[in-house]
Amino acid sequence: MYTRHISLISVATLALVVAACAPKKQDLPPPPPPATAPTAQPQNPGATVTDPAVSNGLVPGSLADFIAQAGSDRIRFAYDSYEVDETARSILTRQAQWLGQYPSVRITVEGHADERGTREYNLALGDRRAQAAKNFLAAQGVATARIATISFGKERPEADGADEASYAINRRSVTTLGN
């Protein structure tokens, strides 16, 4: 589902990515980060890689690096569930390991629900999912002070379709860098 097109991004572009994730006052909440965010950024052919030792060519500490090393920035949930399943635990464990390497990075965990629930309940369900992911990350050693949560209920679906495959994609929590 999330094929990553890994590419070089400059430090300047990284700053843009991080800025885009920071909450802005008086503005709409940022949409979930696109699965291929790094490639969506304008590329600078003259960019230099700051750490030539990084074999995957990603800027260490960047969102792209986070996604590449953790396997994903998001986990899925079953219908009306906030249980962190085995696949999700594996992703969150690797997210926690990455966060251990970059202790200054703060994160926001977004909780989302599919459209097949009522609006207010789904806000609460999204909150439960974000909290469940947060709690797992905390159990892996990420300081809770670094983790903010927000629920979007069913307001920000990722997949457009009205079918189970789309609903499954939309039942998610997403770890974004910055809070």
Added chain:
Amino acid sequence: MRIPFIFATALLAVTPAAAQLRVDINSGISQPMPIAVPAMPASAPANTAAGTTAELGVRIAEVIANDLGSSGLFRPIAPAAYTTIVTPADVLRPQFAAWRTVAAQALITGNVTANPDGGITLACYAYDVFGGDELTRQGFVTTAAGWRRAAHKCADLVYSRLTGESGYFDSRIVYISETGPRSKRIKRLAVMDQDGAGHRFLTSGQNLVLTPRFSPSQQQITYMSFEGNRPRVWLYQLGTAQQQAIGQFQGMSFAPRFSPTGQSLVFSMAVGGNTDIYTLDIASKRLTRLTSQPGIETSPSYSPDGSKIVFESDRGGAQQLYVMNADGTGQSRISFGDGRAASPVWSPRGDLIAFTRFGGGRFAINVIRPDGSGERQLTNGYQDEAATWSPNGRVIMYQRSGRGGPPSLWSVDLSGQNERKLRTPLDGSDPAWSPLLD
């Protein structure tokens, strides 16, 4: 914006004869009463800021006919079928024979006069055509710009006289106007009259906003906004357009509604993954927690007398309806049966609770008595939700989405008949009906 209304009953101080013409609201939908609402003649033609009195007489008759027709209880006869033109003299002495030929059961007529202060007076009369009797009459004095409200008040007068229930036409709807792709939906607070007129946006769409609800005074709206990425409950002052968060709480606050006095709010707050119901006294900012179960407790709604609160909880495994005393004591489950029960809202008459019943791929609007008896299904859709009651507890508005389609606003009679789609400039969700306007 308040429009001062003077009920000028003294102006027309003749007691109408006690006529028997009556709409049975329970069977009325299948047998709507044919009515005539001819253009109201101008006895003293004059200009007003909203047009000539003759023009207003035409438009007011149209608004009244549309109101009464939309209830499903009345069937306005097409003006093209009329065999007579109403003269100023006919308003007090209708040509009943001519109205009998088109089989009108009731005749709604009147006239519009310009007042020296620039305002208008609508004199509203209703007659029993076959009995040849007057049913009711009332005068409404308002600004010229307030002519639509005068028409709604006339329609409410007729509805009330013929059904025995209070009207609901002089009321408004606040809702969420939606547009844009699903992943980046732009949502705005919007208000309009119950017939869709006077539509206006209250917010710009910069912040995601949800679930607006009127205060009992209709002067405030409580809603949820994601302003600053801090999802919480806000208040909007209709008079000043001022928007203010109700407070800075530990977790997300949402699902707000006013208490019947308007002095406090009831809403949910999610703290550490646990959602409970709280009240906030608006003046003192005193916060009181009403539930303490580990489950999700949300969508609270007061009974009209303020003594009880209906809400939903998944403490039993999935969403079901519960009723508790206003202080949080005596919580008991009222919904059973197949599927989930969610988003309850108490009727302004107190006798019923409307809610979303879902399961098996369908979302319906149902009603149930507060003691859990008499559950009845009113609608059935791919996704019907967010019920709200007309001020008289007779009509329910809700949000309907087809599979993969955008939401729109619909209304349905308490009998389950007369489903109607409301016209809104963009897509619509989360409707909330105001009380009758002052």
